[in-house]
Amino acid sequence: MDVFEAIKGRRSCRKFLPDDVDDSALDAILEAAVWAPSPANNQPWEFIVIRNKDVQERIYEECDACKKMLFEKSGWKWVEKYRLDFLQEAPVIIAVIGDPQKTGADMFLEGGGSAYQHACTAAIQNMLLAAHALGLGTLWFTLFDQEITKSILHVNPSKNLIALVCLGKPGVESMQTPRTAVQEKTRYV
Amino acid sequence: MDVFEAIKGRRSCRKFLPDDVDDSALDAILEAAVWAPSPANNQPWEFIVIRNKDVQERIYEECDACKKMLFEKSGWKWVEKYRLDFLQEAPVIIAVIGDPQKTGADMFLEGGGSAYQHACTAAIQNMLLAAHALGLGTLWFTLFDQEITKSILHVNPSKNLIALVCLGKPGVESMQTPRTAVQEKTRYV
Numbered sequence: 447m448d449v450f451e452a453i454k455g456r457r458s459c460r461k462f463l464p465d466d467v468d469d470s471a472l473d474a475i476l477e478a479a480v481w482a483p484s485p486a487n488n489q490p491w492e493f494i495v496i497r498n499k500d501v502q503e504r505i506y507e508e509c510d511a512c513k514k515m516l517f518e519k520s521g522w523k524w525v526e527k528y529r530l531d532f533l534q535e536a537p538v539i540i541a542v543i544g545d546p547q548k549t550g551a552d553m554f555l556e557g558g559g560s561a562y563q564h565a566c567t568a569a570i571q572n573m574l575l576a577a578h579a580l581g582l583g584t585l586w587f588t589l590f591d592q593e594i595t596k597s598i599l600h601v602n603p604s605k606n607l608i609a610l611v612c613l614g615k616p617g618v619e620s621m622q623t624p625r626t627a628v629q630e631k632t633r634y635v
Numbered sequence: 636m637d638v639f640e641a642i643k644g645r646r647s648c649r650k651f652l653p654d655d656v657d658d659s660a661l662d663a664i665l666e667a668a669v670w671a672p673s674p675a676n677n678q679p680w681e682f683i684v685i686r687n688k689d690v691q692e693r694i695y696e697e698c699d700a701c702k703k704m705l706f707e708k709s710g711w712k713w714v715e716k717y718r719l720d721f722l723q724e725a726p727v728i729i730a731v732i733g734d735p736q737k738t739g740a741d742m743f744l745e746g747g748g749s750a751y752q753h754a755c756t757a758a759i760q761n762m763l764l765a766a767h768a769l770g771l772g773t774l775w776f777t778l779f780d781q782e783i784t785k786s787i788l789h790v791n792p793s794k795n796l797i798a799l800v801c802l803g804k805p806g807v808e809s810m811q812t813p814r815t816a817v818q819e820k821t822r823y824v
Contacts, residue, residue, distance in 0.1 A: 447637065447639050448637065448638065448768075449636050449637065449638040449640075449641040449764050449765065450663070450667065450765065450766045451638075451763070452638040453667045453670045453761050453765065454667075454670045456670070456672075458672055473817075475816050475822060476817045477757065478642045478643075478688075479641045479817065480815070480817045480820065481642045481645070481814065482760060483645075483647055483763070484651055484774055485777075486713070487812045487813075489693065489814060489815055489820075491820060492820045492821070493803070493817070493820055493821040493822070494821070494822050494823075494824055495821060495822070495823045495824065496824045497823070497824070498704075498824050500744060505679045512744075515743075516740045516743050516744070517817055518664045518745040520743055521738055522740065524675070525740050550777075550778075551705045551709055551711065551778055552713050552777055552778065554704075554705050554708040554709055555701075555705070555780070555781070556780070556781060556782075557654070557781060560749065560752065562741055562755075563749065563753065563756075564752065564756040564777075564797075567752075567753040567757055567760075568755045568757070568759065568760040568763075570644050570726040570753075570757065571671060571756075571757040571760040571761065572760065574672070574757075575638050575764070576638065576639065576642065576746070577640070579637075579638045579639065586672055588674075588739075588741055588750055588753075589739075589741065590746070591742055591743065591744070591745070592744070592745060592746060593745075597661065598665075599692055599824065608753075609753075621669045624676075625669045625670065625678060626669070626678055628662075628666050628668065628669045628682070631678075631680060631681045631682055632681070632683070632684060633681070633682070633683050633684070634683075634684045634686070635684065635685045635686070635687050635690055635788065
């Protein structure tokens, strides 16, 4: 698939079919991730491929509890209504882990030290585009309690869980969410 | 260009030819940015397209001073040797600005509030891929003093400068930096 077509056609998918993801597609998506740029080529990413339904159920339950807390704190109606079934239904969830020790010289800057996260999120965007090109849907999900979810996944406490990427065949055709025209967001100097 | 070819073929470019970037290419690259996903479709990004050599010179001087400070703090030899000429030479620099107020419900999570940055960095990755597909080189640069550089670019103090993306025709063929095999970075659950 053409890169511009992939960039513009990618959607967030919240409804997955139960069909498993081919290993060859999964490998291609993971491989796409590591070609993201990173500070001094530190490659601060790690991945956990989750296909175990018991683990997914524990993640779902913790995220559902987290969602209720977020609704109480925010009062935002969409948070209350937001169903998390995709965490149970997706045939694969890829947890993306970042290592704060693998950031670059930005660690010495005021407010710095997050370049490792940015490399991981560039890697995630590569994964979303690769999956879309292979006819698969993805959801970049971040509304979880960091410590609890790391504990479920046995992630080293020194590392951070950047996102859970749900992956599978889309169960519905997702609508394109509108964008503000880039010209309204751009200033020329 | 095929999306996998773009993902794998993209390089960091640190030497640019003086040739200007066509407006049509620049527009396509900016357009690619806004199709990144963002929390609740908040689209927390803004862009400043810099082609003014005086402004580039001021950015270069401040980043060079920042680099000296980073070398003193880190003692890392590569920082001292790292030449920043690309900030003067690139025909275009795109400053990517993020609005912390346009983050999602993650603002209520412990250690949260950075999802707006992650959306901006996904947008940056789209830009790098789009530029590569159009035969242009890019550099994702972040070693700047946040407040000074925002001041040069008249960025609202409430917003953050996420990166400076240098853009232009590559002056040399960049080497592919090696990657650790993704299988060594992946665990299956």
